Amino acid sequence: MLKVSNKEVRVRFAPSPTGELHVGNIRTALFDWAYARHTGGKFVFRIEDTDTERVTDEYIQAALGTLRWLGLDWDEGPEVGGPYGPYLQSQRLDIYAKYAKQFLDEGFAYHCYCSAEELEAVREAQRAANVAPGYNGHCRNLTSEQIAAYVAEGRKPVVRMLMPEGSTTFTDLIRGEVSFDHNFVPDFVLVRADGSPLYTLAVAVDDVLMKITHVLRGEDLLSSTPRQIRVYQAMGVAPEDYPLFAHLPFVMGQDNAKLSKRNGEVSIAWYRDAGYLPEAICNYLALLGWSPGEDREDVTMKELTELFTVERVHSSPARFDIKKLEAINGDKIRALTPNSFFDWAMPFLTRANVVTGTASEIELVKKALPIIQERIATLSEIPPMLKFLFTQDFAVESDSASKISDEQSKKVLQASLDRLAGLTEWNHAAIESVLRAALIEELGLKPRIAFGAVRIAVTGSHISPPLFESMELLGAAKSLERIKAALLI
């Protein structure tokens, strides 16, 4: 039975930045963060960079930037420090070395001189014999003569943990009791031949030293848990002080399985550049493997911290569906205040070279944003939608041009031009009223036909923000000029 503890909750997110963080990583980070905030505990951010071959400083920086952008603030970790630092494993090598030596001295681990080739041969044989694969314990009880011989050969040993007979059983907060027979948990390597530590050592040592109380991580680490627990035992940690484990279900790609570049495994930076809001990404990701219940789906970051519990995380994997993310993003955009929508929009407009940022442009942007706020799902749709208001070299889109080259369109445009030219007050209500009179009543046309032609002439496309508002914002001079020009198409 789980013991109720009144210790302060300490949760860690400990990625190994061998690439940019993707939605799966972030979902884990989000749950870690939400759980820490929900319980009033600490959110610890640790970098697992023991794999020096694959982890790069660039990826580490990107990881920090991603969490910050998403609003997942950490209480301890890189840049902010904390009482149990350093929080980069590459800076804790002496600590791991100390424990490795201690395990060796106390008989929990031993030197293994087997070469990669020998190990591979053993695995081959095991596969062929159809028995459980894993280290065969060859170096467990080497005599001093054997050791001397290996050393003489120039072999450098790894440090290998000795898994005793028996089994390891623990209670996963999401999956219940899980048990592994040690026959299927072979002796594992703690320290490489070059003296550098492996994840298996570092993760367990750090979780203990950093006083981590809850380990919420991906399901792929479920089967490494017995190894981690063995390290706790070697460290002399009492069972009641082991962290509690909760293995989160996978986030999988659109179609079948595994996240890939094609479906979801793209960096969060990609989503940022594509115009997704942090709140939307977090809200959507929160729904992958968790739900607030009561037919609710829309949650703010604050609500997430209030509602999130591991009890409501379920055990089956979830498919990443960008369509739903998009829908949620649209909802979040619509919920933005005018000021904050403006703040989000400007970088997209400048990056797309639609505006440069002059005072007059900003004024126009502020007037234009309200008419498009409810018609977009991502911020990247803003530039193409507002381009017609700012462009210096206006031209009707080629596929729309053909729709206004017929006789009827010419009549519509000419009539519009005549009436609009006489307009003394240039505002959307006035524009609408004269155009309705001229096109709908006098020419007897259907609104969609009549206004469609004007829309193409003025905005350059058959899809645009509301026509009359668009014309008001464009101004009389440009609007008339464009209609005139369209007459010549």
Added chain:
RNA sequence: GGCCCCGUCGUCUAGUGGCCUAGGACUCUGGCUUCUCAAGUCAGCUACGAGGGUUCGAAUCCCUUCGGGGCUACCA
């Protein structure tokens, strides 16, 4: 192959023995609204993987089976 995890509409999920002729959301289809596109709104399609039990009663408990996934590294 072995070990471990998982299995409700196409997708995310609600559901912890009777409230379930299974609810919500996204997608899709159709309608309304309508100056286009959206938004809004109404309706529709579609699910408890299968087979056995237990029980008055099962999506919910048990067993088997099938299917999916993970691990099986001097990666994490």
